[in-house]
Amino acid sequence: MKNLILLLLLFQLNIAYSQDIMWVRPDGGERNEYVYFRKEINLTNTTSKATLNLYADSRYALYINEVYIGFGPARSYHAHPTYDSYDIAPYLTKGKNTIAVKALSNGMVTYQLYDYKGGFTIWGSIDDGGRNIDLDIKTDWLCKKSLSYDQSAARFSFATGSIENVDTRVDVNWNKPNIDTKSWTSPVLLTDQSQWGKLTPRTIPHLTQQEIVAQNLIGIFVLNSNEDNYSFRIPTNDKTLKDYNENHTSLAYTYIYTPKNQEVIAGVWWGDYYLNGKKIKEEKIQPNSTYRKDYKLDLKKGWNLFVSRHGIIWGSWDYNLVLPNNVGLALSSTKNISSENIFESYGPTENLQDNKDIDELDLTKDIDAIKKELSILQPTKKWKLHLRTQTSNHPARDLAWNDIDFNSPIDIPSNISNTLTLKKQKKGTALIYDMGEMQLGRFFIDGHFPEGTILDIGFSEELNDKGTPWLYKRYQIGAGHRFVCTDKINHYETFKPYGARYMQLNVMNQKAEAIINKVGMIRQVYPFEDIGNFNCSDPILNKIWDAGWRTLKLCAEDTYTDTPFRERGLYAGDMLPEAAITGAANGDMRLLAHSLNVFQDMYHDEMYNNKENIHGDFPLITLVTMDYYLQYTGDWDFIKQHYNNYSSLLKNYISKKTKDRLLHSKQVFIEWTDINKHDAAMTANQAMAVNSLNILTKWAKKLCKSDDLKLFKKEAAALSISINNTLWDPNNNKYWDGIKDDQLISKQHLSSSVWPALFDVASKEQKIAILEMLKDEMETVITGHRKNKITPYSSFYLFALLYQHGETTMAEKIMKKHWGKMALHAGTVWENFSIGGEQGTSSHAWSGHPTFFLSSEVLGVNLGFYKELDRNIIEIEPQSATITWAKGTVAHPLGKVDVSWKIVGNRLILNYSAPKDAKVKVAPKGKLANLSLWVNGKYIENK
Numbered sequence: 008m009k010n011l012i013l014l015l016l017l018f019q020l021n022i023a024y025s026q027d028i029m030w031v032r033p034d035g036g037e038r039n040e041y042v043y044f045r046k047e048i049n050l051t052n053t054t055s056k057a058t059l060n061l062y063a064d065s066r067y068a069l070y071i072n073e074v075y076i077g078f079g080p081a082r083s084y085h086a087h088p089t090y091d092s093y094d095i096a097p098y099l100t101k102g103k104n105t106i107a108v109k110a111l112s113n114g115m116v117t118y119q120l121y122d123y124k125g126g127f128t129i130w131g132s133i134d135d136g137g138r139n140i141d142l143d144i145k146t147d148w149l150c151k152k153s154l155s156y157d158q159s160a161a162r163f164s165f166a167t168g169s170i171e172n173v174d175t176r177v178d179v180n181w182n183k184p185n186i187d188t189k190s191w192t193s194p195v196l197l198t199d200q201s202q203w204g205k206l207t208p209r210t211i212p213h214l215t216q217q218e219i220v221a222q223n224l225i226g227i228f229v230l231n232s233n234e235d236n237y238s239f240r241i242p243t244n245d246k247t248l249k250d251y252n253e254n255h256t257s258l259a260y261t262y263i264y265t266p267k268n269q270e271v272i273a274g275v276w277w278g279d280y281y282l283n284g285k286k287i288k289e290e291k292i293q294p295n296s297t298y299r300k301d302y303k304l305d306l307k308k309g310w311n312l313f314v315s316r317h318g319i320i321w322g323s324w325d326y327n328l329v330l331p332n333n334v335g336l337a338l339s340s341t342k343n344i345s346s347e348n349i350f351e352s353y354g355p356t357e358n359l360q361d362n363k364d365i366d367e368l369d370l371t372k373d374i375d376a377i378k379k380e381l382s383i384l385q386p387t388k389k390w391k392l393h394l395r396t397q398t399s400n401h402p403a404r405d406l407a408w409n410d411i412d413f414n415s416p417i418d419i420p421s422n423i424s425n426t427l428t429l430k431k432q433k434k435g436t437a438l439i440y441d442m443g444e445m446q447l448g449r450f451f452i453d454g455h456f457p458e459g460t461i462l463d464i465g466f467s468e469e470l471n472d473k474g475t476p477w478l479y480k481r482y483q484i485g486a487g488h489r490f491v492c493t494d495k496i497n498h499y500e501t502f503k504p505y506g507a508r509y510m511q512l513n514v515m516n517q518k519a520e521a522i523i524n525k526v527g528m529i530r531q532v533y534p535f536e537d538i539g540n541f542n543c544s545d546p547i548l549n550k551i552w553d554a555g556w557r558t559l560k561l562c563a564e565d566t567y568t569d570t571p572f573r574e575r576g577l578y579a580g581d582m583l584p585e586a587a588i589t590g591a592a593n594g595d596m597r598l599l600a601h602s603l604n605v606f607q608d609m610y611h612d613e614m615y616n617n618k619e620n621i622h623g624d625f626p627l628i629t630l631v632t633m634d635y636y637l638q639y640t641g642d643w644d645f646i647k648q649h650y651n652n653y654s655s656l657l658k659n660y661i662s663k664k665t666k667d668r669l670l671h672s673k674q675v676f677i678e679w680t681d682i683n684k685h686d687a688a689m690t691a692n693q694a695m696a697v698n699s700l701n702i703l704t705k706w707a708k709k710l711c712k713s714d715d716l717k718l719f720k721k722e723a724a725a726l727s728i729s730i731n732n733t734l735w736d737p738n739n740n741k742y743w744d745g746i747k748d749d750q751l752i753s754k755q756h757l758s759s760s761v762w763p764a765l766f767d768v769a770s771k772e773q774k775i776a777i778l779e780m781l782k783d784e785m786e787t788v789i790t791g792h793r794k795n796k797i798t799p800y801s802s803f804y805l806f807a808l809l810y811q812h813g814e815t816t817m818a819e820k821i822m823k824k825h826w827g828k829m830a831l832h833a834g835t836v837w838e839n840f841s842i843g844g845e846q847g848t849s850s851h852a853w854s855g856h857p858t859f860f861l862s863s864e865v866l867g868v869n870l871g872f873y874k875e876l877d878r879n880i881i882e883i884e885p886q887s888a889t890i891t892w893a894k895g896t897v898a899h900p901l902g903k904v905d906v907s908w909k910i911v912g913n914r915l916i917l918n919y920s921a922p923k924d925a926k927v928k929v930a931p932k933g934k935l936a937n938l939s940l941w942v943n944g945k946y947i948e949n950k
Contacts (some may be wrong), residue, residue: 019847026090027125028203029144029194031152034113036889037162037893038246039169039255041153043181044127044194045107046146050361052136053101059131061140062090062206064118065113065168067127068502070182071106075134075216078504078531079564081209081601084608085122090206091098091213092131099133101493102291106142106180108763109153111168111502115246116574117165118146119568121609125201127194128713143334149191153178155693159242159882161323163591165251165507166574171501174400174491175373176458212600215474215534218451219422220527221510225474225634227417229446230513231410232434234274235332237261238325238399238408241391255319256366257354259326259383260374263313264337264344265306271336274299274329274408278317283307284371298479299329309341314377323482324354325404325463326640330839340392345377350393353381357820394921403487406513407478411437427523433599435461435515439475440526442886445508445850447561447571448528452512455522456492457860461515462499464488466507468572468833469842476509481846497524506561506571506832506850515856533563537591538903541861543893547823548861550830550869552895553857558835560586570838570848577602577609579625580676583632584803584856590861590870595896600635600645608654614652617659623672624692626656634702638871639900641878646706652677654715660696661722668729670696678801679839681794682756688748690734691762692800697726698766727768734759740776757784758801764826765808765873778812779804785821795840799854806856807873810864811931816888818864822857827852834906865890866906867931868897876900901925914939 031042034171062080069076079091095106112125127150131142153179161766179187196559202474245251263272280287287302304311317324330336332398338349353365365384370377378390397611399405420427429436450464465487467476476484486507490499507528514521541552556638561571567585567797568575588597606629612618613626620626630653637646665671677684677691700723707715732744734751741760744752763769786795797805802821809818829836829849838851863870878900885908886891887911894907902922908931909916915938921927929942940947 010813011296016895026128026130026206026630027144028044028064028128028200029199030112030126030197031150031192031195033195033198035197035199036114036123036233038112038114038156039156039158039750040114040125041156042112042127043107044108044129044148044150044155045105045182045188045191046142046148047184048106048133048140050104050105050135050140051135051138052135053094054099054136056134057094057096057099057132057276059093059095059106059129060090061108061129061254062088062127063108063110064088064122064124064126064203064393066111066503069093069110071095072100072184073105073182074098075211077216079209079213079501079565079609081211081925085124085202085369086204086608086611087604088203089209091209091645095131102185105182105184108184109502110516111129115162115168117168118250118574122202126197126203128206131144133427140858144194147195149176150194151191152179153181155397156539157325157400159293161242161325161403162245162251162321162622163247163485164573165321165382165483166576168503170403171488171503172400173489176491176493179493179495199307207308209780211565211597212534212602214531215792217530218527219442219446219448219527219530221440223441224423224425225439225441227419227439228411228413228437229415229417229432230434230437230515233331234410235331236408237328237338237349237352238404239352239393239397239550240326240399240401241319241352242570243319243322243324243355251322252320255355257317257319257324257352258312258314258365258368259339259350259352260312261350262310263304263306263309263330263338264310265687266335266343266466268308269334271304271305271306271331271334272587273302274306274318274327275302275315276300276325276327278315279370281312281314282368283311284373285859286371298404298482312374313617314374316365316368316370319354319395323401324352325399325401325403326352327351327399327408329408331827337600347396348392351771352392352393353388353390398703401479401485401487402489403465403485405460406463406487406511407433409513409515411473411475413473414447424525429514429517429521429523431517432520433515435517437475437528438508438512438523440512442508442510442528444557444833445506445561446530447506447532447564448504448530449501450488450505450510451488451498451526452523453498453525455494455497456514457518457521458492458494460492460517460521461513462492463491463513464501465511465513466505467509468507468510469588469811476511478511481573488698495926499631500529503869504529504564506575514790531564533565533598535560535563535595537592538594538898539862539896541867541895542857544890545823547827547830548865550820550834551822551826552858552861554826554830554834554836555588555858556592558850558855559585559852559858560594560851561916563589563598566599566605567852569853571849571850572789573848578630579606579632580622580767580800580840581853583628583635584859585852586632586635587803587859588852588855590635591859591897593729594639594900596636596640599632602641603633603636603649607649610656613659614656616620617662619673621674622676624677624695627692627947630656630699630702635872636877638878641900643709649712650706650710650712653703654707659718660695661700665746666749667733667734668725669693669746679798680756680757680758680796682744682754682758683747683752687745689745690730690742690759693726693730693745693764694762694768697723697730697768702728716732730763730768732771735773740773740780757781757797757805759800761797761805761808765804765811776810778808778814781809782817798839799837801853802854803853806860810886811814813886815864815886815933819889820858826854826857862895862897865893866895866897868899868904868906869901870897879926881925881927883917883919883927883929884932885917885935888934908935910938914941916941918943
């Protein structure tokens with residue numbers, strides 16, 4: 008009997024882990040391709056037992072009987088894909104049921120999903136009163152490629168997939184019951200199944216699906232109807248980052264007709280522009296319009312030749328020419344006002360043939376001479392025609408180029424929750440919404456819109472000085488989505504989640520009145536429970552703690568990410584402080600374990616093939632983070648699983664010694680300053696390597712890897728000696744930045760001294776000198792954009808060093824000065840010390856680390872990382888220089904710990920509660936150690 012049960016279990020595991028991957032064609036998915044899958048089931052009974060498992064490459068949305076059930080799968084590499092499981096019994100009814108899935112093939116590399124093949128599988132069963140219904144993908148499932156999504160839609164950013172441009176009039180009934188499925192086909196088995204390893208169950212909970220309604224309607228305005236935008240778009244290859252950044256020179260021309268001699272202002276993007284053979288100069292740049300430049304055109308009566316040369320970059324040529332529409336102008340590439348052809352362009356060929364030969368082309372000639380010269384240079388290449396009816400069909404660009412008429416505001420209803428009726432406007436209406444705080448989720452709009460109405464959704468973290476979403480804070484961000492409406496549905500929702508606080512909704516092409524019932528986002532983040540909290544006598548510190556935790560939750564999805572807005576990528580440098588914040592505020596380490604597992608695939612080549620990572624220090628930081636995970640959880644089985652990976656990584660790393668016995672890297676990150684990052688042995692990175700070697704020494708000892716133990720211990724000691732002999736500057740009591748081309752780098756960024764001091768490369772005397780140096784330096788920290796002496800990124804290590812040595816005055820002063828303005832600004836922490844300029848986000852979790860230190864130092868609950876942690880003892884060691892009381896909750900490995908303390912005269916009154924039978928040690932530090940200590944109502948001799 009036992010053997011039979013074992014065989015059945017093995018059979019079930021085999022089914023679960025060896026599913027066939029399918030799609031609409033045997034060679035897999037295309038770029039930005041959406042495919043629908045559906046199955047109809049008749050149930051004779053109401054069921055209480057029904058399980059559905061599924062996996063999609065890249066993403067899926069599951070619906071049962073038109074109800075949205077979930078989004079997935081969790082991020083993974085093809086080598087170790089994970090599948091999702093659902094109990095679907097609550098969503099099934101007696102009679103006919105429809106299970107429908109919308110699956111996306113990214114078809115491009117993103118910073119979230121690094122492979123891009125396209126594929127889908129699903130399996131499970133329903134108990135229909137004792138009758139088993141098989142849900143395997145090979146049992147009567149149907150599929151169909153979506154025709155509603157624009158597959159050529161541009162990327163949102165260099166790090167993410169395509170924006171969403173969907174005509175909802177097409178495929179409107181795809182997830183409804185009783186539809187005509189004549190055009191649907193059976194899923195096709197992919198020819199190459201070797202792309203995927205065995206599927207394993209999801210190890211983290213499903214993400215939240217919480218509806219968040221916009222908190223404020225800032226303004227309603229009519230769109231400016233005094234200009235016409237003549238445009239077209241040509242997509243170019245963007246499957247990889249190299250493709251995306253490739254520059255391909257292009258040409259376009261038209262003739263502009265004017266009934267008289269006149270001077271007009273034309274709006275264009277960047278490039279070279281020629282009017283009647285003369286290069287024209289930029290007249291001005293519109294305020295906050297990095298995308299639009301205005302030129303004065305001196306038009307002569309009749310036809311005027313307008314030629315532009317442009318470098319196509321970022322996967323798309325978005326051509327816009329904006330002209331006033333009230334001065335009698337007309338466009339045609341053939342000098343024929345009635346012609347539908349208004350532009351001709353000369354861009355990249357299908358294989359993206361480089362066009363460098365037209366970079367130096369003389370554009371002062373007439374168009375026939377230009378065409379003749381190009382026909383000699385590239386005889387097989389043709390000019391492309393663009394019709395009057397063609398537009399750029401690019402919602403992000405259209406949102407920016409369709410100017411708001413601020414002189415024509417529309418009254419805002421007193422209650423945003425009331426139904427809003429929009430009258431038809433000549434060009435359209437713009438509505439500006441505030442979500443109240445940053446959110447990460449799927450945009451939605453509920454209402455009724457006439458057939459063919461266009462809804463463009465723009466979004467941002469910040470407002471520009473006009474009070475509208477700052478769509479182009481960074482040039483290549485395409486922060487816009489589009490729905491072309493049908494009167495058959497009243498709910499419009501993006502497929503993927505995005506990060507935003509502010510939304511701009513442009514309602515255009517409206518044939519009659521439209522009704523808006525509700526606008527908002529479906530918050531889609533990791534379901535962290537709010538366990539930790541912090542409160543003290545300084546309200547700024549309270550807001551800083553809250554801002555760090557709030558931002559961390561925005562950067563926690565199916566892995567940790569850097570920011571909810573721009574990239575949403577998994578970075579080792581971000582994950583370490585994120586893990587620390589999680590330890591303090593929540594204690595759920597499942598997301599950290601999953602993220603660390605993903606890193607094993609991400610850094611596989613670095614670990615085993617001696618490949619250089621673009622950020623050479625990041626693989627080392629994953630090792631440090633894994634050690635923090637070990638400290639917090641005690642999970643040695645996890646360490647055993649990945650030990651060989653990191654052992655191989657470190658052995659590869661120490662093979663790159665220079666003649667100074669330092670470790671050379673082609674590129675490192677270290678932080679956002681002007682510190683050297685290329686082709687050098689950087690001091691901060693050497694210190695991280697020493698720390699990594701010391702961690703591997705500890706692991707090797709525990710796992711009885713005697714040869715590794717000797718090697719890593721020896722190499723750590725030798726590298727420390729080399730750092731101090733070569734890179735320490737005794738005259739200035741700090742370290743040089745590193746060595747490049749056999750010469751000392753003549754700069755001394757603070758990180759170059761902080762990291763060696765924190766990771767015990769520096770001697771006791773050197774640490775004392777470094778701390779004295781920091782007292783002087785930190786008085787004059789420059790807060791200019793990315794030109795700082797130190798940034799929020801490396802400040803994580805700075806705070807660790809300061810608290811490690813009792814420098815609480817300095818730590819709290821820095822924290823309040825630079826994080827206080829973040830917390831007061833919008834309740835999230837920033838990537839940099841400023842949010843100006845074209846770089847940087849205003850919601851970036853690596854900067855949230857003060858949350859960790861306020862819990863671990865001010866409340867005093869030891870959580871490890873930069874000091875030893877015995878997870879079997881709760882150590883409460885509060886230290887503070889500027890506050891008189893503090894209270895809060897910390898998520899210790901043993902459970903929730905509540906701490907409160909206050910200074911009363913010369914006494915420190917401290918109370919705590921901890922898990923039953925937990926061993927607790929109380930030992931205040933710094934100035935608090937000099938007070939008479941009372942713990943839970945009893946006097947304790949403070950040692």
